[in-house]
Amino acid sequence: MSMSDPLLNQTAQSPEAVGAVAPLRRDDFDRDVWCLMGLAVDAADINRAIAEIDDSVRTRRQLSFVTPNVNFLVRAMKDESARRDILNADLSLADGAPLVAMAKMLGVPVPSRVAGSDLFEALRRRPGFSGRRLKVFFFGGRPGAAEAAFDAINREKGGVEAVGWHNPGFGDVESMSSDEVITKINSTEPDFVMVALGAAKGQAWIEYNRDRLTAPVTAHLGAVVDFTAGGVARAPEWVQRAGLEWVWRIKEEPSLWRRYFDDGVALAWLALTGLLPQSRQAGAVAGDAQADVTQGAGETIVRITGKPGHNSLKPVREAFRSAAARGRPVCLDLAGVEAADRAFLGQVLMLEKHLARAGASITLSGANRRLKALFRANRMNYAPAGASQSAARDETGLRKAAF
Numbered sequence: 001m002s003m004s005d006p007l008l009n010q011t012a013q014s015p016e017a018v019g020a021v022a023p024l025r026r027d028d029f030d031r032d033v034w035c036l037m038g039l040a041v042d043a044a045d046i047n048r049a050i051a052e053i054d055d056s057v058r059t060r061r062q063l064s065f066v067t068p069n070v071n072f073l074v075r076a077m078k079d080e081s082a083r084r085d086i087l088n089a090d091l092s093l094a095d096g097a098p099l100v101a102m103a104k105m106l107g108v109p110v111p112s113r114v115a116g117s118d119l120f121e122a123l124r125r126r127p128g129f130s131g132r133r134l135k136v137f138f139f140g141g142r143p144g145a146a147e148a149a150f151d152a153i154n155r156e157k158g159g160v161e162a163v164g165w166h167n168p169g170f171g172d173v174e175s176m177s178s179d180e181v182i183t184k185i186n187s188t189e190p191d192f193v194m195v196a197l198g199a200a201k202g203q204a205w206i207e208y209n210r211d212r213l214t215a216p217v218t219a220h221l222g223a224v225v226d227f228t229a230g231g232v233a234r235a236p237e238w239v240q241r242a243g244l245e246w247v248w249r250i251k252e253e254p255s256l257w258r259r260y261f262d263d264g265v266a267l268a269w270l271a272l273t274g275l276l277p278q279s280r281q282a283g284a285v286a287g288d289a290q291a292d293v294t295q296g297a298g299e300t301i302v303r304i305t306g307k308p309g310h311n312s313l314k315p316v317r318e319a320f321r322s323a324a325a326r327g328r329p330v331c332l333d334l335a336g337v338e339a340a341d342r343a344f345l346g347q348v349l350m351l352e353k354h355l356a357r358a359g360a361s362i363t364l365s366g367a368n369r370r371l372k373a374l375f376r377a378n379r380m381n382y383a384p385a386g387a388s389q390s391a392a393r394d395e396t397g398l399r400k401a402a403f
Contacts, residue, residue, distance in 0.1 A: 028350040029317045029324075033092070034108045035345035036099065037274055038083070038379040039068055039076055040353075041092050045111040049093055049119055056216045057134065057191045064089050064206055064218045067116040069096030071199055074266040077379060085203040087353050093119070098267060102275055107283030108342055116221035120194075120228070126159040133158070137185055137215065138165040140196035141225035148229035164188035168197075173205050182212050190215040196222040278377040281370065285309030285341040291319035299329040299363075305336030310343035320351045327358035331385045335366025345378060352380075 032043045044052075049065070056063035066072065066089040076083040086092070093114035094100055103110040123134055136153065138146040146165035153162040166184055168176040176197070185193060193215045195202040202220030210218065287307030294301045300323045308316050323330050330351065334340075352362055365385035367375070375382065 029321045033346035035342045035378050036108050040349045041094050043109045046114050060216045065091035067093045067095040070098050070267050085207045117224050117227055120224050124158045124160045133161040135163045135190045136160055136192045137190035138194055145225050145229040149225050152228055163190050173208050177209050186214045192217040195220040196225040274377045285339050288312050291315040293319050293322050299331050300326050301331045303333040307339050308344040309341040316347055324354035329360045331363050331365055333365045
């Protein structure tokens, strides 16, 4: 990337300038987050992502971010634990041309693809913020990759410096999370722990250790370690723009063909069962919405009326924030809701995320046929109000019936 690259010129702005368009999040209910095929995705570009990273490093506020692509989507639909690990991230940036294309079809305002490799490249090529460089620790990768990435970064004079690396070898998440390993990472005082263990294991490792790591920023960016180390070549820009980076990846790593083939088949099925059924309800919903919170017998009732959409979510955000703070099961009473959009569903996902941490769940009441179809198309199969947990399991099949 040359010093005249437009991407670099954009991302070299001060964090204050980058974040001037909208305030940075205070909590999950502040996020401009939308539901895309059941995944929570932030309407954020690469500038916004860098602003969030810089703010996290300055304030030491935790930021675990994900860059979901087709493989993330397929795993989330098949595996509830994978879905939960992705949902628990603090920022979700759409990666992969298919996700961006689906977002456009459904009216989800994803400005552009944000690949983890592009984000890290932009961090490397800009000046360090606040007079110092961003300190990164490489964890995982193929043999020799983390060490090579460490050396490559420290030969540069850009915005990133490498403070450590560790290759845990093979094993399960628990064996890769010993006190010795976590102490080794924390002792280097990193700002950013970059994980490369394979998408499923890497995200699970982050979730397992998020309260033990002192670094404010964590993310699984597996291929980035290999790109940085120089062991695998990144696709040329024209290939990336054409949405054919997956073809280049197979050329570089032939063993990936099976994963891409399986993901492609699963994506076709998702398009038929999830994308097409909700394509008639694309875009944002215009109108006003109201929300109130009351306490029922053993549960919190959130009653929403009107048309909760992207431009009318303030009362919904406040109600969900209040309900989440109570840590009790929530019944969403939607009998007064005429229509809703995927920004509203994004807030429902944030409520689900916070309730799950408290061991609580969501039930639905009064939703009309169109709302039920929208929830179902996004695999948000919450139990009907009054149903027992066992009945809910039987009805939803724990989302396994989707495949």
